[in-house]
Structure formats: structure tokens, C-alpha cells
Amino acid sequence: MTTQPSSSRPSQADLDAAMLLLSRLGISPGDLQQTAPAGPPAPTFAEYIPVVSEAVSAGTRRVYASYWNRVLAEWGHRRLDEPDPTEIKRLAEHVKANVVTRRNARGGRSAAEHLIAALRCLYHHAVADGHLAEADNPARKVAKPRRLPSTRRAVPDTRLAEINQVAATTGDDPALDCLLLRLHTETACRRGGALALRPADLDPDQCLIMLHEKGGTVRWQPVSPTLMRHLQQHVEERPAAPTTPLLRYRNGKTDHLSPL
Incomplete structure (x- = not known):
């Protein structure tokens, strides 16, 4: 006897028999399509x-x-x-x-x-x-609330000059404070980016520094020859290994310079 290929369509008699069985069970073909196996309950x-x-x-x-x-x-x-x-x-x-x-x-x-x-x-x-x-x-x-316009504003030149003046004449390390201010003013880098700066990140030939910032972002940032010269001078006066933090106190410590 020849076996019917499994890929062939069912006969009309098979379909009628299946429909009769479903009818007796009170089930429609649509119920079979909508029914999905129940999964485990969602966690709390x-x-x-x-x-x-x-x-x-x-x-x-x-x-x-x-x-x-x-x-x-x-x-x-x-x-x-x-x-x-x-x-x-x-x-x-x-x-x-x-x-x-x-x-x-x-x-x-x-x-x-x-x-x-x-x-x-x-x-x-x-x-x-x-x-x-x-x-x-x-x-x-659920939509997020509409954001209001930012209230952040740039620091006026006169106020920035006052800040630099205070940093240069007060504090326990005016040279470091002034260098940090100059770095932020020129690059607008985050605090973490400044504190992660290393001697290996300086490219004096092209006046570029590599900044490692929030979210693993890495970027080359142009700086002025003056800032580059002071960064190099800082490394000479306060020696640091190429892959260690560049900005440090006179005693070589960076303990209190860790980012927030």
C-alpha cells in the first residue's frame, strides 16, 4: 500500500472529522489560534x-x-x-x-x-x-514630562577673571588650581576627564590632549600652545608615570583629586 506523503494536504474527510470532533468539544478553530501555552508568572x-x-x-x-x-x-x-x-x-x-x-x-x-x-x-x-x-x-x-529650557548660563568674562584671580592668590596649591581652571576653560571637559588626564595623553606636536570622560567617551581635544606648555611643565616639576594621573599635588599625591 502506498503511504501518503506527510507534506500533502489532509483530505476533506479528515477535515470533516476534525471539525466534528472540535464541535463536540465546544472548540472553534479560532480558539486554537488564540490559545498560547502559559508561561511562568512574572517576578515581583x-x-x-x-x-x-x-x-x-x-x-x-x-x-x-x-x-x-x-x-x-x-x-x-x-x-x-x-x-x-x-x-x-x-x-x-x-x-x-x-x-x-x-x-x-x-x-x-x-x-x-x-x-x-x-x-x-x-x-x-x-x-x-x-x-x-x-x-x-x-x-x-507613559510620556516623560516636557523639559523646561535650561537655566545654565556661561560665566561672564569678568566673573571668570575674578575666579582665576582668587585661585592664583589663595589655596594650598595655586599653581595646580590655576592649571585646572585653564584646562576646563579651554576644553569644557568634565571634572572626571581632567582628573583622568595622563602624561601619555599629551600630543605636544599637534597641541592635542586625549580626554577620557563620562560613559567611556574618549576624544582628542585641541588646546592652546600655552596650556600644553604648562601641562608639560607640570609633569616635569611633579613627575608622573606615563599612564598615571598627570594632575597632582607637589608631594605627588592625588588622593583628594578623585572625581565625585
Whole structure:
């Protein structure tokens, strides 16, 4: 007897028999398409936040830790798939209304924005780990507060001159203070970028310095011949190995120069 190939279509008799069986069971073909195998329940916030906290960078953890703690206090016992977008928005408004007031406060907008960002980070990992589908991510459906225009302004030339004057005539190491100010003025580098500068990062031929800044960013920055000369002079007067911090006190220590 010839065996029917498995790739061939079922006969009409087979289809009729299958439809009859489904009809007797009270099941429609649509029910079979919509039914998906049930997965394990999503973890609670108390279970999952420590997992994500260990997976992110130290900088991300520092920014989001206080907001994850707030989520733990409010929803620690709940599963990730329980809160809806409205509840997230309500929590953001609660954080916004109860933010600690400071001189540079802007109505709690930043706190609400960071809370939503912290939840987006949490749910991004939850989607990647298969705890819920991207379409079920409630944090993506909550808009962040609109940012107000920045209040930061450049330091006026007269004020900058006063700062340099004070640095040059006071303090326990005016030479180092003035060099730091000149470096920041010319390059606008972050504090961490200045303190990570090494003798090996100087290119006197092209008047360039290599800056290692936030987030692992590395860039070559042009500087004036005057600044380059003073940086080289600093290395000569306060010797440092090529791959150690360039900026240091007269005794060679850099203990109190570590970035925040």
C-alpha cells in the first residue's frame, strides 16, 4: 500500500472529522489560534529590581537606585505585569509632588522623568528576559514630562577673571588650581576627564590632549600652545608615570583629586 506523503494536504474527510470532533468539544478553530501555552508568572518588583541593579553600569545604578527604592516601597509585592500605564503615571505624579525642594528645583519634573526612565530600564530588561512582551510594556506608554529650557548660563568674562584671580592668590596649591581652571576653560571637559588626564595623553606636536570622560567617551581635544606648555611643565616639576594621573599635588599625591 502506498503511504501518503506527510507534506500533502489532509483530505476533506479528515477535515470533516476534525471539525466534528472540535464541535463536540465546544472548540472553534479560532480558539486554537488564540490559545498560547502559559508561561511562568512574572517576578515581583522585589525579586527583579536587584537583578537589574546588578546588570546595569555603576552610573545607571547611582541615578536610578533611589527611584527603584521608591518602586519597591510602593509595589515591591506586586508582579511586573500588574501595574498599568495609569498607575505608573499616578506614581510619577506622587513623586513629583513630594520631591525635596532645593534652590534649583523645577517643580519635581526631573524626579518624575527619572522615575519613568528607571521603570523603562526595568521593563526593557524584563522584555529581554521574556517576562512580558514588548506590547505589554506599560512604561513605554507613559510620556516623560516636557523639559523646561535650561537655566545654565556661561560665566561672564569678568566673573571668570575674578575666579582665576582668587585661585592664583589663595589655596594650598595655586599653581595646580590655576592649571585646572585653564584646562576646563579651554576644553569644557568634565571634572572626571581632567582628573583622568595622563602624561601619555599629551600630543605636544599637534597641541592635542586625549580626554577620557563620562560613559567611556574618549576624544582628542585641541588646546592652546600655552596650556600644553604648562601641562608639560607640570609633569616635569611633579613627575608622573606615563599612564598615571598627570594632575597632582607637589608631594605627588592625588588622593583628594578623585572625581565625585
